[in-house]
Amino acid sequence: MEVKKDENSFLENMKEEINQNIKEEEAEEEILKKRISSHPLYGLLLHSHLNCLKVCSGDFDSPEIMNTADDLSLTKLSLHSDISPEASSSELDQFMEAYCSSLRELKEAMEKPLMETHRFVDAVYNQLNDIVMSSSP
DSSP: OHHHHHHHHHHHHHHHHHHHHHHHHHHHHHHHHHHHHTSTTHHHHHHHHHHHHHHHHTOSSOHHHHSOHHHHHHHHHHHHSSOOTTGGGSHHHHHHHHHHHHHHHHHHHHHHHHHHHHHHHHHHHHHHHHHHHHHOO
16 A cells, blocks of 8 residues: 555656646746747848748739838848847847748748749730730721
């Protein structure tokens, strides 16, 4: 009977330790989420992510519209303002810059075939228009 009690108390202790570890991990995760969401590049990260989603969903008139001077100026300002040279060396800063850059490159890579398709369709449309106009009396 004594062995049973020891086993039960051991299992209870293990459960408590596991629950404590889970709570600590959740707390660390929340702290990291807060650090990321308060980072100076978080706005640019969201902007870049939304631009990728817009390209994927086709929620724009033309890919060229997505590459406006505003996007470029926002990118340049966000990447280099608000961050001191000392702060830019942290792992989070490096991650945020790399992630923003990767999202921008992804968006450009997704836009390229769409722009080519758009140009091709426009060229075909223009050719068909020319044929129709030249054949009408």
